[in-house]
Amino acid sequence: MGQFLLVLIAALALAGCGKKTTPAEPESNAAPKVAEDQLKPPEDESKKPEPPKVETKTASKIPANAFVNSLGMPFLPVPETKVSFCIWETRVKDYAAYADANTEINDHWKEPAQFKSRGFKQPDSHPVVMISWEDANAFCEWLTKKELENGLIKAGQKYRLPTDAEWSIVVGLAQETGDTPESKSKGNWGIYPWGKTWSPPKGAGNYGKDLKVDAFNYTSPVGSFEANEFGLHDMGGNVHEWCEDKRNPNELPRVLRGGAWPDSITIILRSSFRSGNTPGARVADTGFRCVLESK
Template identity: 30%
Template sequence: MCVAPTSKLGAQVGSEPVANQVNAEPPKGPKPTGMVWVPAGEYQMGTNDEHSFPNERPAHAVRLTGFWMDEHEVTNAEFARFVAATGYKTTAERPIDWEQLKTQLPPGTPKPPEANLAPGSMVFTQPDHPVPLDDYTAWWRWVTGANWRHPEGPNSTLKGRENHPVVQVSWDDAVAYARWAGKRLPTEAEWEWAARGSLANKRFVWGNTPPTAKQANIWEGKFPYQNTKADGYDRTAPVASFAANGYGLYDMAGNVWEWCSDWYRADEHVTLASLGQCENPSGPKGSLDPDEPTVPKRVTKGGSFLCHISYCESYRPSARRGTAFDSGMSHVGFRCVQ
Protein backbone atom coordinates (compact mmCIF):
# COMPACT_ATOMS: atom_id res chain seq x y z
CA MET A 1 0.00 0.00 0.00
CA CYS A 2 1.27 3.49 -0.87
CA VAL A 3 0.01 6.93 0.15
CA ALA A 4 0.36 10.31 -1.51
CA PRO A 5 3.56 12.24 -0.74
CA THR A 6 1.52 15.13 0.69
CA SER A 7 0.07 12.99 3.47
CA LYS A 8 1.26 13.05 7.06
CA LEU A 9 3.34 9.93 6.43
CA GLY A 10 4.90 11.32 3.30
CA ALA A 11 5.95 14.46 5.15
CA GLN A 12 8.33 12.35 7.22
CA VAL A 13 10.57 11.51 4.25
CA GLY A 14 14.17 12.19 5.20
CA SER A 15 13.64 11.91 8.94
CA GLU A 16 15.40 9.43 11.20
CA PRO A 17 13.53 6.10 11.32
CA VAL A 18 10.76 6.19 13.91
CA ALA A 19 9.37 3.02 15.48
CA ASN A 20 5.79 2.33 14.51
CA GLN A 21 3.15 1.89 17.21
CA VAL A 22 2.43 -1.56 15.78
CA ASN A 23 5.06 -4.31 16.15
CA ALA A 24 7.60 -1.96 17.70
CA GLU A 25 8.29 -4.64 20.31
CA PRO A 26 8.63 -8.37 19.63
CA PRO A 27 5.46 -10.42 20.10
CA LYS A 28 5.00 -12.23 23.38
CA GLY A 29 6.17 -15.81 23.51
CA PRO A 30 9.45 -17.66 23.05
CA LYS A 31 12.08 -16.15 20.77
CA PRO A 32 12.54 -18.21 17.59
CA THR A 33 15.88 -19.98 17.71
CA GLY A 34 18.62 -18.20 15.81
CA MET A 35 16.48 -15.18 14.92
CA VAL A 36 16.47 -11.54 16.02
CA TRP A 37 13.61 -9.06 16.13
CA VAL A 38 13.65 -6.26 13.56
CA PRO A 39 11.28 -3.56 14.85
CA ALA A 40 8.69 -1.73 12.81
CA GLY A 41 9.72 1.63 11.42
CA GLU A 42 9.94 4.10 8.58
CA TYR A 43 12.96 4.78 6.41
CA GLN A 44 14.19 5.94 3.04
CA MET A 45 14.71 2.87 0.89
CA GLY A 46 17.27 3.25 -1.87
CA THR A 47 19.50 6.30 -2.17
CA ASN A 48 19.97 9.66 -3.85
CA ASP A 49 23.76 9.32 -3.69
CA GLU A 50 25.26 10.04 -7.08
CA HIS A 51 27.93 7.46 -6.30
CA SER A 52 25.50 4.59 -6.71
CA PHE A 53 23.93 2.60 -9.51
CA PRO A 54 20.83 3.91 -11.32
CA ASN A 55 18.71 0.99 -10.11
CA GLU A 56 19.17 2.17 -6.49
CA ARG A 57 17.69 5.61 -7.14
CA PRO A 58 15.73 7.57 -6.08
CA ALA A 59 15.26 7.16 -2.33
CA HIS A 60 11.61 6.73 -1.35
CA ALA A 61 9.67 6.42 1.89
CA VAL A 62 8.75 2.99 3.21
CA ARG A 63 6.97 1.89 6.39
CA LEU A 64 7.30 -1.66 7.66
CA THR A 65 5.80 -3.73 10.43
CA GLY A 66 8.18 -5.72 12.62
CA PHE A 67 9.46 -9.22 11.86
CA TRP A 68 11.91 -11.88 12.96
CA MET A 69 15.01 -12.47 10.81
CA ASP A 70 17.70 -15.14 10.83
CA GLU A 71 20.70 -13.64 12.57
CA HIS A 72 22.98 -15.05 9.89
CA GLU A 73 22.81 -16.65 6.46
CA VAL A 74 21.55 -20.23 6.21
CA THR A 75 24.58 -22.48 6.61
CA ASN A 76 25.63 -25.66 4.84
CA ALA A 77 24.85 -27.63 8.01
CA GLU A 78 21.35 -26.16 8.25
CA PHE A 79 20.64 -26.80 4.58
CA ALA A 80 21.93 -30.35 4.94
CA ARG A 81 19.36 -31.00 7.68
CA PHE A 82 16.61 -29.81 5.34
CA VAL A 83 17.82 -32.09 2.54
CA ALA A 84 18.13 -35.06 4.91
CA ALA A 85 14.58 -34.51 6.16
CA THR A 86 12.96 -34.04 2.76
CA GLY A 87 15.16 -35.65 0.11
CA TYR A 88 15.09 -32.36 -1.78
CA LYS A 89 17.23 -31.99 -4.90
CA THR A 90 18.40 -28.49 -5.74
CA THR A 91 18.14 -26.91 -9.17
CA ALA A 92 21.88 -27.48 -9.78
CA GLU A 93 21.47 -31.20 -9.09
CA ARG A 94 18.85 -31.69 -11.80
CA PRO A 95 19.35 -31.85 -15.58
CA ILE A 96 18.65 -28.54 -17.29
CA ASP A 97 15.13 -28.27 -18.71
CA TRP A 98 15.68 -27.13 -22.30
CA GLU A 99 12.05 -26.11 -22.76
CA GLN A 100 12.36 -23.71 -19.84
CA LEU A 101 15.83 -22.50 -20.72
CA LYS A 102 14.99 -21.59 -24.30
CA THR A 103 12.32 -19.14 -23.12
CA GLN A 104 15.18 -17.07 -21.70
CA LEU A 105 17.20 -17.11 -24.92
CA PRO A 106 16.83 -15.25 -28.24
CA PRO A 107 14.23 -16.89 -30.53
CA GLY A 108 15.74 -19.57 -32.75
CA THR A 109 18.62 -20.44 -30.43
CA PRO A 110 19.53 -24.06 -31.29
CA LYS A 111 19.39 -26.73 -28.61
CA PRO A 112 22.88 -27.49 -27.27
CA PRO A 113 24.29 -31.02 -27.05
CA GLU A 114 22.78 -33.12 -24.27
CA ALA A 115 26.14 -33.14 -22.47
CA ASN A 116 25.80 -29.37 -22.05
CA LEU A 117 22.45 -29.84 -20.28
CA ALA A 118 23.93 -31.98 -17.50
CA PRO A 119 23.48 -30.73 -13.92
CA GLY A 120 25.89 -28.01 -12.88
CA SER A 121 26.27 -24.42 -11.81
CA MET A 122 28.30 -21.20 -12.17
CA VAL A 123 31.65 -21.14 -10.38
CA PHE A 124 33.93 -18.19 -9.73
CA THR A 125 37.29 -18.99 -11.31
CA GLN A 126 40.01 -16.50 -10.46
CA PRO A 127 42.17 -15.41 -13.42
CA ASP A 128 45.90 -14.93 -12.86
CA HIS A 129 46.14 -11.64 -14.75
CA PRO A 130 44.19 -8.40 -15.23
CA VAL A 131 41.04 -8.77 -17.34
CA PRO A 132 38.45 -6.32 -18.71
CA LEU A 133 35.83 -5.68 -16.04
CA ASP A 134 33.02 -5.45 -18.59
CA ASP A 135 33.27 -9.17 -19.40
CA TYR A 136 32.25 -11.34 -16.44
CA THR A 137 32.99 -14.51 -18.46
CA ALA A 138 36.64 -13.82 -17.62
CA TRP A 139 36.00 -15.02 -14.06
CA TRP A 140 32.82 -17.09 -14.23
CA ARG A 141 32.45 -20.49 -15.85
CA TRP A 142 29.83 -23.21 -15.96
CA VAL A 143 31.02 -26.32 -14.14
CA THR A 144 29.24 -29.63 -14.57
CA GLY A 145 28.72 -31.23 -11.17
CA ALA A 146 28.95 -27.99 -9.20
CA ASN A 147 26.17 -27.73 -6.60
CA TRP A 148 25.65 -26.92 -2.93
CA ARG A 149 27.49 -30.09 -1.86
CA HIS A 150 30.37 -29.40 -4.27
CA PRO A 151 30.54 -25.59 -4.57
CA GLU A 152 33.55 -25.47 -6.92
CA GLY A 153 32.79 -28.68 -8.80
CA PRO A 154 32.87 -32.48 -8.27
CA ASN A 155 36.30 -32.47 -6.60
CA SER A 156 35.29 -29.92 -3.93
CA THR A 157 33.54 -30.73 -0.65
CA LEU A 158 31.97 -29.02 2.35
CA LYS A 159 34.53 -30.43 4.79
CA GLY A 160 35.43 -27.60 7.16
CA ARG A 161 32.71 -25.40 5.67
CA GLU A 162 29.73 -26.66 7.64
CA ASN A 163 29.29 -23.21 9.22
CA HIS A 164 29.74 -21.30 5.97
CA PRO A 165 26.68 -19.99 4.12
CA VAL A 166 25.18 -22.45 1.68
CA VAL A 167 25.76 -21.37 -1.94
CA GLN A 168 24.90 -22.72 -5.39
CA VAL A 169 21.20 -22.52 -4.44
CA SER A 170 18.55 -21.04 -6.72
CA TRP A 171 15.64 -18.87 -5.61
CA ASP A 172 13.41 -21.95 -5.80
CA ASP A 173 15.79 -23.83 -3.49
CA ALA A 174 15.75 -20.98 -0.97
CA VAL A 175 11.95 -20.85 -1.01
CA ALA A 176 11.74 -24.62 -0.50
CA TYR A 177 14.01 -24.42 2.55
CA ALA A 178 12.11 -21.46 3.99
CA ARG A 179 8.78 -23.27 3.70
CA TRP A 180 10.20 -26.36 5.37
CA ALA A 181 11.50 -24.19 8.21
CA GLY A 182 8.13 -22.44 8.64
CA LYS A 183 9.57 -19.18 7.39
CA ARG A 184 9.78 -17.16 4.16
CA LEU A 185 12.25 -15.05 2.22
CA PRO A 186 12.39 -11.36 3.13
CA THR A 187 11.02 -8.73 0.83
CA GLU A 188 13.62 -6.35 -0.57
CA ALA A 189 12.24 -3.57 1.64
CA GLU A 190 12.50 -5.76 4.74
CA TRP A 191 16.02 -6.85 3.88
CA GLU A 192 17.27 -3.31 3.36
CA TRP A 193 15.61 -1.98 6.53
CA ALA A 194 17.13 -4.84 8.51
CA ALA A 195 20.57 -4.27 6.96
CA ARG A 196 20.57 -0.62 8.00
CA GLY A 197 20.35 -1.71 11.63
CA SER A 198 18.69 1.54 12.81
CA LEU A 199 21.20 3.79 10.99
CA ALA A 200 19.33 6.22 8.74
CA ASN A 201 20.67 7.18 5.31
CA LYS A 202 24.16 5.77 5.83
CA ARG A 203 26.23 4.43 2.97
CA PHE A 204 27.24 1.23 4.76
CA VAL A 205 25.73 -0.95 7.47
CA TRP A 206 28.27 0.45 9.97
CA GLY A 207 28.05 4.13 8.91
CA ASN A 208 29.77 6.24 6.24
CA THR A 209 33.40 5.19 6.63
CA PRO A 210 34.81 2.94 3.88
CA PRO A 211 35.03 -0.76 4.78
CA THR A 212 38.05 -2.34 6.39
CA ALA A 213 39.14 -5.96 6.40
CA LYS A 214 37.71 -6.25 9.91
CA GLN A 215 34.16 -5.26 8.93
CA ALA A 216 33.10 -7.55 6.09
CA ASN A 217 34.15 -10.38 3.81
CA ILE A 218 34.73 -8.53 0.54
CA TRP A 219 37.42 -8.58 -2.14
CA GLU A 220 40.74 -7.25 -0.91
CA GLY A 221 43.35 -6.48 -3.56
CA LYS A 222 42.81 -6.08 -7.30
CA PHE A 223 39.63 -7.60 -8.66
CA PRO A 224 39.36 -10.31 -9.93
CA TYR A 225 42.92 -11.57 -10.27
CA GLN A 226 44.66 -10.64 -7.01
CA ASN A 227 43.13 -11.43 -3.63
CA THR A 228 45.24 -10.40 -0.63
CA LYS A 229 42.78 -12.14 1.72
CA ALA A 230 43.32 -9.31 4.21
CA ASP A 231 39.96 -10.19 5.77
CA GLY A 232 41.20 -13.74 6.32
CA TYR A 233 39.13 -15.52 3.68
CA ASP A 234 39.56 -16.62 0.08
CA ARG A 235 35.88 -17.21 -0.64
CA THR A 236 33.03 -17.47 1.85
CA ALA A 237 33.63 -16.95 5.57
CA PRO A 238 31.94 -18.78 8.44
CA VAL A 239 28.75 -16.95 9.35
CA ALA A 240 29.07 -14.32 12.10
CA SER A 241 32.80 -13.90 11.52
CA PHE A 242 32.37 -10.12 11.58
CA ALA A 243 30.56 -7.78 13.95
CA ALA A 244 26.77 -7.65 13.88
CA ASN A 245 24.85 -4.52 12.88
CA GLY A 246 22.59 -2.49 15.15
CA TYR A 247 19.85 -5.13 15.13
CA GLY A 248 22.22 -8.00 15.89
CA LEU A 249 22.33 -9.31 12.31
CA TYR A 250 25.55 -10.69 10.86
CA ASP A 251 26.92 -10.48 7.31
CA MET A 252 24.45 -7.93 5.97
CA ALA A 253 27.42 -6.69 3.93
CA GLY A 254 29.56 -9.08 1.92
CA ASN A 255 30.08 -12.84 2.25
CA VAL A 256 27.23 -13.87 -0.10
CA TRP A 257 24.44 -12.14 -1.97
CA GLU A 258 21.07 -13.01 -0.45
CA TRP A 259 17.84 -13.89 -2.22
CA CYS A 260 14.77 -11.73 -1.56
CA SER A 261 11.19 -12.62 -2.43
CA ASP A 262 10.66 -9.76 -4.92
CA TRP A 263 10.78 -9.91 -8.67
CA TYR A 264 13.52 -7.60 -9.96
CA ARG A 265 12.82 -4.50 -12.01
CA ALA A 266 15.61 -2.01 -12.63
CA ASP A 267 13.09 0.87 -12.47
CA GLU A 268 11.16 -0.24 -9.38
CA HIS A 269 12.48 2.56 -7.17
CA VAL A 270 11.32 5.15 -9.70
CA THR A 271 7.83 3.65 -9.63
CA LEU A 272 7.62 3.52 -5.85
CA ALA A 273 8.94 7.06 -5.43
CA SER A 274 6.12 8.33 -7.64
CA LEU A 275 3.52 6.70 -5.39
CA GLY A 276 4.49 8.28 -2.08
CA GLN A 277 5.17 6.37 1.12
CA CYS A 278 4.60 2.64 0.74
CA GLU A 279 3.66 0.28 3.54
CA ASN A 280 5.14 -3.22 3.44
CA PRO A 281 5.88 -3.19 -0.33
CA SER A 282 6.27 -6.67 -1.80
CA GLY A 283 7.80 -5.81 -5.16
CA PRO A 284 6.56 -5.62 -8.74
CA LYS A 285 4.26 -8.14 -10.44
CA GLY A 286 6.98 -9.30 -12.78
CA SER A 287 10.62 -9.00 -13.73
CA LEU A 288 12.36 -6.69 -16.18
CA ASP A 289 16.07 -6.16 -16.63
CA PRO A 290 16.70 -4.09 -19.79
CA ASP A 291 20.09 -5.74 -20.17
CA GLU A 292 18.54 -9.24 -20.24
CA PRO A 293 14.83 -8.72 -20.93
CA THR A 294 14.06 -12.41 -21.52
CA VAL A 295 15.54 -13.63 -18.21
CA PRO A 296 13.16 -13.68 -15.20
CA LYS A 297 15.08 -12.38 -12.18
CA ARG A 298 14.60 -12.03 -8.45
CA VAL A 299 16.25 -9.43 -6.22
CA THR A 300 19.49 -10.23 -4.44
CA LYS A 301 20.99 -7.91 -1.82
CA GLY A 302 24.09 -7.43 0.29
CA GLY A 303 27.03 -8.02 -2.01
CA SER A 304 29.52 -10.85 -1.57
CA PHE A 305 33.14 -11.83 -1.11
CA LEU A 306 33.63 -10.81 -4.74
CA CYS A 307 32.54 -7.19 -4.33
CA HIS A 308 35.22 -4.53 -4.74
CA ILE A 309 35.03 -0.76 -5.09
CA SER A 310 36.52 -0.99 -8.59
CA TYR A 311 33.77 -3.29 -9.83
CA CYS A 312 30.50 -3.22 -7.91
CA GLU A 313 30.86 -1.93 -4.32
CA SER A 314 27.51 -3.59 -3.63
CA TYR A 315 28.16 -4.26 0.06
CA ARG A 316 25.90 -1.23 0.70
CA PRO A 317 22.29 -1.50 2.01
CA SER A 318 20.81 0.28 -1.01
CA ALA A 319 22.70 -1.81 -3.58
CA ARG A 320 20.58 -4.30 -5.47
CA ARG A 321 20.81 -6.62 -8.42
CA GLY A 322 18.64 -9.00 -10.35
CA THR A 323 19.67 -12.65 -10.51
CA ALA A 324 18.09 -15.33 -12.66
CA PHE A 325 15.76 -17.17 -10.29
CA ASP A 326 16.85 -20.59 -11.53
CA SER A 327 20.58 -19.95 -11.16
CA GLY A 328 22.99 -21.07 -8.48
CA MET A 329 26.33 -19.33 -8.10
CA SER A 330 29.43 -19.42 -5.87
CA HIS A 331 28.45 -16.22 -4.11
CA VAL A 332 24.65 -16.39 -3.68
CA GLY A 333 22.89 -17.66 -0.54
CA PHE A 334 19.98 -16.52 1.62
CA ARG A 335 18.46 -16.03 5.07
CA CYS A 336 14.83 -16.18 6.17
CA VAL A 337 12.27 -14.10 8.04
CA GLN A 338 9.16 -14.96 10.04
Protein backbone atom coordinates in the same frame (compact mmCIF):
# COMPACT_ATOMS: atom_id res chain seq x y z
CA MET B 1 116.80 -54.09 -13.84
CA GLY B 2 116.85 -50.30 -14.27
CA GLN B 3 114.25 -50.55 -17.00
CA PHE B 4 112.06 -52.77 -14.78
CA LEU B 5 112.09 -50.16 -11.97
CA LEU B 6 111.13 -47.39 -14.36
CA VAL B 7 108.15 -49.42 -15.64
CA LEU B 8 107.05 -50.22 -12.05
CA ILE B 9 107.20 -46.55 -10.97
CA ALA B 10 105.20 -45.46 -14.01
CA ALA B 11 102.54 -48.08 -13.32
CA LEU B 12 102.15 -46.95 -9.71
CA ALA B 13 101.85 -43.31 -10.79
CA LEU B 14 99.11 -44.15 -13.28
CA ALA B 15 97.22 -46.15 -10.65
CA GLY B 16 97.31 -43.16 -8.27
CA CYS B 17 95.97 -40.84 -10.95
CA GLY B 18 93.12 -43.24 -11.68
CA LYS B 19 91.93 -43.13 -8.07
CA LYS B 20 91.71 -39.29 -8.11
CA THR B 21 89.36 -39.25 -11.10
CA THR B 22 86.85 -41.72 -9.59
CA PRO B 23 83.87 -39.74 -8.13
CA ALA B 24 83.08 -40.32 -4.47
CA GLU B 25 79.88 -42.20 -3.57
CA PRO B 26 77.18 -39.66 -2.64
CA GLU B 27 75.93 -39.76 0.95
CA SER B 28 72.38 -41.02 1.38
CA ASN B 29 71.18 -37.66 2.78
CA ALA B 30 72.81 -35.52 0.14
CA ALA B 31 70.13 -35.86 -2.54
CA PRO B 32 69.29 -32.58 -4.29
CA LYS B 33 66.38 -30.70 -2.64
CA VAL B 34 64.51 -30.46 -5.90
CA ALA B 35 64.15 -34.22 -5.87
CA GLU B 36 62.46 -34.03 -2.45
CA ASP B 37 60.07 -31.38 -3.73
CA GLN B 38 59.08 -33.53 -6.66
CA LEU B 39 57.94 -36.26 -4.27
CA LYS B 40 55.45 -33.97 -2.55
CA PRO B 41 51.84 -34.02 -3.80
CA PRO B 42 50.64 -30.76 -5.37
CA GLU B 43 49.05 -28.38 -2.90
CA ASP B 44 45.31 -27.99 -3.16
CA GLU B 45 43.43 -24.69 -3.12
CA SER B 46 42.87 -24.79 0.63
CA LYS B 47 46.62 -24.80 1.33
CA LYS B 48 47.48 -21.75 -0.76
CA PRO B 49 48.72 -18.71 1.18
CA GLU B 50 45.90 -16.55 2.49
CA PRO B 51 45.84 -12.77 2.85
CA PRO B 52 47.28 -11.36 6.10
CA LYS B 53 45.29 -12.46 9.13
CA VAL B 54 42.83 -9.89 10.38
CA GLU B 55 41.23 -10.01 13.81
CA THR B 56 37.49 -10.62 13.64
CA LYS B 57 34.79 -10.34 16.26
CA THR B 58 32.90 -13.60 16.26
CA ALA B 59 29.36 -14.40 17.29
CA SER B 60 30.47 -16.63 20.15
CA LYS B 61 27.20 -16.10 22.02
CA ILE B 62 23.62 -16.11 20.80
CA PRO B 63 21.66 -13.13 22.21
CA ALA B 64 19.52 -14.02 25.21
CA ASN B 65 16.35 -12.67 23.58
CA ALA B 66 16.78 -14.71 20.39
CA PHE B 67 14.35 -17.45 19.38
CA VAL B 68 16.41 -20.52 18.42
CA ASN B 69 14.64 -23.01 16.19
CA SER B 70 15.06 -26.76 15.77
CA LEU B 71 18.06 -26.32 13.45
CA GLY B 72 19.86 -23.99 15.84
CA MET B 73 19.07 -20.89 13.77
CA PRO B 74 18.72 -17.82 16.06
CA PHE B 75 16.14 -15.12 15.24
CA LEU B 76 15.87 -11.59 16.62
CA PRO B 77 12.73 -9.43 16.36
CA VAL B 78 12.97 -6.30 14.22
CA PRO B 79 11.09 -3.28 15.64
CA GLU B 80 8.23 -1.84 13.55
CA THR B 81 7.88 -5.09 11.57
CA LYS B 82 6.14 -8.44 11.93
CA VAL B 83 9.31 -10.45 11.39
CA SER B 84 12.33 -11.75 13.22
CA PHE B 85 15.54 -12.01 11.19
CA CYS B 86 17.93 -14.93 11.48
CA ILE B 87 21.09 -13.36 12.85
CA TRP B 88 23.17 -15.11 10.20
CA GLU B 89 22.91 -16.65 6.76
CA THR B 90 21.49 -20.15 6.28
CA ARG B 91 24.35 -22.58 6.85
CA VAL B 92 25.48 -25.64 4.95
CA LYS B 93 24.28 -27.85 7.81
CA ASP B 94 20.83 -26.19 7.87
CA TYR B 95 20.25 -26.87 4.20
CA ALA B 96 21.67 -30.38 4.57
CA ALA B 97 18.91 -31.20 7.07
CA TYR B 98 16.32 -30.18 4.48
CA ALA B 99 17.97 -32.13 1.66
CA ASP B 100 18.35 -35.26 3.81
CA ALA B 101 14.67 -35.12 4.78
CA ASN B 102 13.52 -34.70 1.18
CA THR B 103 15.16 -37.42 -0.87
CA GLU B 104 12.76 -36.84 -3.75
CA ILE B 105 14.07 -33.31 -4.41
CA ASN B 106 16.82 -32.60 -6.89
CA ASP B 107 19.78 -32.69 -4.52
CA HIS B 108 21.94 -30.68 -6.89
CA TRP B 109 24.19 -29.53 -4.07
CA LYS B 110 24.95 -33.15 -3.07
CA GLU B 111 25.78 -34.35 -6.58
CA PRO B 112 29.58 -34.43 -6.94
CA ALA B 113 29.70 -32.47 -10.19
CA GLN B 114 27.42 -29.72 -8.88
CA PHE B 115 28.87 -29.63 -5.37
CA LYS B 116 32.44 -29.27 -6.63
CA SER B 117 31.46 -26.66 -9.18
CA ARG B 118 31.79 -24.06 -6.41
CA GLY B 119 35.54 -24.57 -6.66
CA PHE B 120 36.15 -24.40 -2.91
CA LYS B 121 35.43 -26.32 0.29
CA GLN B 122 32.70 -25.34 2.73
CA PRO B 123 32.45 -26.61 6.31
CA ASP B 124 29.02 -26.91 7.94
CA SER B 125 29.30 -23.47 9.56
CA HIS B 126 29.64 -21.62 6.24
CA PRO B 127 26.66 -20.12 4.37
CA VAL B 128 25.26 -22.57 1.85
CA VAL B 129 25.71 -21.41 -1.76
CA MET B 130 24.62 -22.64 -5.20
CA ILE B 131 21.05 -22.17 -3.94
CA SER B 132 18.40 -20.67 -6.21
CA TRP B 133 15.53 -18.42 -5.16
CA GLU B 134 13.25 -21.41 -5.75
CA ASP B 135 15.46 -23.64 -3.55
CA ALA B 136 15.43 -21.05 -0.75
CA ASN B 137 11.64 -20.79 -0.80
CA ALA B 138 11.28 -24.58 -0.76
CA PHE B 139 13.54 -24.71 2.31
CA CYS B 140 11.38 -22.12 4.10
CA GLU B 141 8.18 -24.02 3.29
CA TRP B 142 9.69 -27.29 4.57
CA LEU B 143 10.92 -25.69 7.78
CA THR B 144 7.54 -24.04 8.42
CA LYS B 145 5.67 -27.32 8.00
CA LYS B 146 8.19 -29.22 10.14
CA GLU B 147 8.02 -26.82 13.07
CA LEU B 148 4.25 -26.37 12.94
CA GLU B 149 3.81 -30.15 13.13
CA ASN B 150 6.18 -30.32 16.10
CA GLY B 151 4.58 -27.39 17.91
CA LEU B 152 7.73 -25.27 17.74
CA ILE B 153 6.04 -22.33 16.05
CA LYS B 154 2.41 -21.18 16.28
CA ALA B 155 -0.36 -21.13 13.71
CA GLY B 156 0.06 -18.00 11.61
CA GLN B 157 3.84 -18.04 11.86
CA LYS B 158 5.96 -19.00 8.89
CA TYR B 159 9.52 -18.91 7.60
CA ARG B 160 10.18 -17.05 4.37
CA LEU B 161 12.67 -14.85 2.57
CA PRO B 162 12.82 -11.22 3.69
CA THR B 163 11.17 -8.59 1.53
CA ASP B 164 13.32 -5.88 0.00
CA ALA B 165 11.73 -3.31 2.33
CA GLU B 166 12.45 -5.42 5.43
CA TRP B 167 16.06 -5.79 4.33
CA SER B 168 16.38 -2.01 3.98
CA ILE B 169 15.12 -1.50 7.53
CA VAL B 170 17.81 -3.72 9.06
CA VAL B 171 20.60 -1.97 7.15
CA GLY B 172 19.43 1.48 8.26
CA LEU B 173 17.66 2.53 5.07
CA ALA B 174 14.02 2.61 6.21
CA GLN B 175 13.50 6.03 4.59
CA GLU B 176 14.57 5.07 1.06
CA THR B 177 12.73 6.67 -1.85
CA GLY B 178 11.81 5.01 -5.12
CA ASP B 179 8.99 2.99 -6.61
CA THR B 180 10.89 -0.27 -7.17
CA PRO B 181 13.90 -2.03 -5.69
CA GLU B 182 15.73 -1.20 -8.91
CA SER B 183 15.08 2.54 -8.55
CA LYS B 184 15.98 2.50 -4.85
CA SER B 185 19.31 0.93 -5.75
CA LYS B 186 20.43 4.27 -7.20
CA GLY B 187 20.23 6.18 -3.92
CA ASN B 188 22.22 6.53 -0.68
CA TRP B 189 25.62 6.47 -2.33
CA GLY B 190 27.58 7.17 0.84
CA ILE B 191 26.15 4.48 3.13
CA TYR B 192 27.91 1.14 3.60
CA PRO B 193 27.45 -1.71 6.10
CA TRP B 194 30.42 -0.39 8.12
CA GLY B 195 29.59 3.34 7.96
CA LYS B 196 29.75 6.34 5.64
CA THR B 197 33.34 6.29 4.41
CA TRP B 198 35.15 4.33 1.72
CA SER B 199 37.05 1.99 1.91
CA PRO B 200 36.03 -0.71 4.43
CA PRO B 201 38.21 -0.94 7.55
CA LYS B 202 39.94 -4.17 8.50
CA GLY B 203 37.50 -6.68 9.94
CA ALA B 204 34.50 -4.98 8.32
CA GLY B 205 33.36 -8.19 6.65
CA ASN B 206 34.22 -10.84 4.09
CA TYR B 207 34.87 -8.96 0.85
CA GLY B 208 37.13 -9.19 -2.21
CA LYS B 209 40.78 -10.13 -1.68
CA ASP B 210 42.22 -6.89 -3.02
CA LEU B 211 40.53 -4.91 -0.21
CA LYS B 212 42.63 -6.87 2.33
CA VAL B 213 40.11 -6.51 5.14
CA ASP B 214 39.66 -10.18 6.05
CA ALA B 215 41.55 -13.48 6.10
CA PHE B 216 39.22 -15.53 3.91
CA ASN B 217 39.68 -16.47 0.27
CA TYR B 218 36.07 -17.60 -0.17
CA THR B 219 33.11 -17.89 2.23
CA SER B 220 33.65 -17.54 5.98
CA PRO B 221 31.85 -19.10 8.96
CA VAL B 222 28.61 -17.26 9.66
CA GLY B 223 28.95 -14.72 12.46
CA SER B 224 32.68 -14.20 11.91
CA PHE B 225 32.30 -10.42 12.00
CA GLU B 226 30.67 -7.92 14.34
CA ALA B 227 26.87 -7.67 14.27
CA ASN B 228 25.08 -4.49 13.21
CA GLU B 229 22.76 -2.43 15.43
CA PHE B 230 19.97 -4.99 14.94
CA GLY B 231 22.21 -7.84 16.11
CA LEU B 232 22.57 -9.26 12.58
CA HIS B 233 25.80 -10.52 11.03
CA ASP B 234 27.02 -10.33 7.43
CA MET B 235 24.40 -7.89 6.17
CA GLY B 236 27.23 -6.92 3.87
CA GLY B 237 29.78 -9.45 2.64
CA ASN B 238 30.16 -13.24 2.70
CA VAL B 239 27.35 -14.07 0.21
CA HIS B 240 24.65 -12.25 -1.74
CA GLU B 241 21.23 -13.03 -0.25
CA TRP B 242 17.89 -13.55 -1.98
CA CYS B 243 14.90 -11.34 -1.18
CA GLU B 244 11.27 -12.15 -1.96
CA ASP B 245 10.67 -9.28 -4.39
CA LYS B 246 11.28 -8.85 -8.07
CA ARG B 247 13.93 -6.25 -8.87
CA ASN B 248 11.48 -4.69 -11.29
CA PRO B 249 7.79 -5.72 -11.43
CA ASN B 250 7.99 -6.08 -15.21
CA GLU B 251 11.04 -8.35 -15.18
CA LEU B 252 11.82 -11.87 -13.97
CA PRO B 253 14.95 -11.40 -11.78
CA ARG B 254 14.53 -11.48 -8.01
CA VAL B 255 16.37 -9.09 -5.71
CA LEU B 256 19.79 -9.93 -4.26
CA ARG B 257 21.16 -7.80 -1.40
CA GLY B 258 24.51 -7.45 0.34
CA GLY B 259 28.01 -7.72 -1.09
CA ALA B 260 29.80 -11.05 -1.27
CA TRP B 261 33.24 -12.60 -0.82
CA PRO B 262 34.45 -11.76 -4.39
CA ASP B 263 33.25 -8.12 -4.37
CA SER B 264 35.45 -5.06 -4.01
CA ILE B 265 33.73 -2.46 -6.23
CA THR B 266 32.36 0.57 -4.41
CA ILE B 267 28.88 0.57 -5.96
CA ILE B 268 28.27 -3.12 -5.18
CA LEU B 269 29.18 -2.70 -1.51
CA ARG B 270 26.69 0.13 -0.87
CA SER B 271 23.88 -0.88 1.48
CA SER B 272 21.30 0.30 -1.06
CA PHE B 273 22.66 -1.72 -3.97
CA ARG B 274 20.39 -4.37 -5.47
CA SER B 275 21.57 -6.91 -7.95
CA GLY B 276 19.29 -9.65 -9.24
CA ASN B 277 19.08 -13.03 -10.87
CA THR B 278 16.48 -15.38 -12.30
CA PRO B 279 14.62 -17.55 -9.77
CA GLY B 280 16.34 -20.75 -10.90
CA ALA B 281 19.91 -19.42 -10.96
CA ARG B 282 22.52 -21.08 -8.73
CA VAL B 283 25.76 -19.18 -8.15
CA ALA B 284 28.80 -19.77 -5.92
CA ASP B 285 28.52 -16.36 -4.22
CA THR B 286 24.77 -16.52 -3.54
CA GLY B 287 22.89 -17.89 -0.53
CA PHE B 288 19.97 -16.75 1.62
CA ARG B 289 18.74 -15.73 5.06
CA CYS B 290 15.37 -16.58 6.59
CA VAL B 291 12.92 -14.45 8.50
CA LEU B 292 10.17 -15.75 10.79
CA GLU B 293 6.89 -13.92 10.23
CA SER B 294 4.30 -13.64 13.00
CA LYS B 295 0.83 -12.39 12.06
